[in-house]
Amino acid sequence: MHTTLINAAKAAFQSAFQSEPEHIFLSPGRINIIGEHVDYNDGYVLPAAIDKYICFAVKKQQDSETCTFFAADLNESFSFNISEKQSPVGQMWVNYLLGVVDAIQESGKTVGGLQIAFSSTIPMGSGLSSSAALECGFAYILNILFDLQFSKKEIALIGQKAEHTFAGVQCGIMDQFASVFGKENKVMMLDCNSLEHQYYDAQLNGYSLVLFDSCVKHTHLTSGYNDRRKDVEVGKEIIKSHYPGILNFRQVTEEILTELKEDMGDLAYKRCLYLVKEIKRVEEAVKALSENNPEYLGRLMTETHTGLSQEYEVSCNEIDFLVEEALKEESVLGARMMGGGFGGCSINLVKEDQADRISRNIEEKYRKAFGIDMKVYKINISEGIKEYTDNEFII
Structure with a gap:
């Protein structure tokens, strides 16, 4: 299950950092059955996470404030000091990540250095929310590895804020919420105002x-x-x-x-x-x-x-x-x-x-x-x- 993608991320990590990753995370894209462009307009949406993922291979850098990313599918790297104040850069994929760090810094919490390589089966630019998977996957990783105690809802909101402030897209909350809260074989009716949500079986009868x-x-x-x-x-x-x-x-x-x-x-x-x-x-x-x-x-x-x-x-x-x-x-x-x-x-x-x-x-x-x-x-x-x-x- 997802073996090819996981192996690709591991191999990318080994190539970029000449060592083995300590953790593997999968962050899904999403579909939206119905409810388009109402997530930022007081509406309900009906999204679901799907079995196309960004796979992150991760290793903590002890006593380091350097975070280095290797985007295997683009063959691009980026390093930055994770404790410094962040600003948008020319590489758009990097901005989603820097925006997450900026949002976490504004919350008053601190994180340390990381090495991360990632690869994806979510096609970019196809409306499957590869950006939300990238933002929320990174926020989730930081939350787990540095014990930040963010709730799932807070992780989704961090991802949304990153998109607003560093990518310049005033998106609603649906994409990030679906990536974080998805459940197998369930669609989610999400109230985009209150963030209350309810799951329904995705039974489509053939x-x-x-x-x-x-x-x-x-x-x-x-x-x-x-x-x-x-x-x-x-x-x-x-x-x-x-x-x-x-x-x-x-x-x-x-x-x-x-x-x-x-x-x-x-x-x-x-x-x-x-x-x-x-x-x-x-x-x-x-x-x-x-x-x-x-x-x-x-x-x-x-x-x-x-x-x-x-x-x-x-x-x-x-x-x-x-x-x-x-x-x-x-x-x-x-x-x-x-x-x-x-x-x-x-x-x-x-x-x-x-x-x-x-x-x-x-x-x-x-x-x-x-x-x-x-x-x-x-x-x-x-x-x-x-x-x-x-x-x-x-x-």
């Missing part, structure tokens, strides 16, 4: 979740993401000016938005309309799972894609094509864009015994349309961050 990676990532992801936040804030302020008692989007109805459409303008109206409808879809998706109704879940996923493409406008031609082609297949119950947008993956609810045929069919169509070889990821829902030792996981 269907499975398959990801189609468009292998494109348009450059306006970060700017587009932050622009959407500004659009939503415009709408929220107008809603509150007319309805002071409304505290969040869960209390907003489509009727209220229609009434205020002229004041909002088309752009803010469309963004807010998507959010109001998506929050309701998450609640309906939980009902679909609880009732073992994958057909209804699939319809909701498809409705989400329509909203992301036409109302929130974070899709792109390549992802729209993958979704449209998937939905032409009788054995596909639902499909949608997943992640921040402007590329990355679509998530598809596909009949298990038809998944290979459908994947090959869409691969061929996509290659003809765009000249790109897409990638297919069959995923299983897994545990959150864990330490691996002697062929066993410590959770």
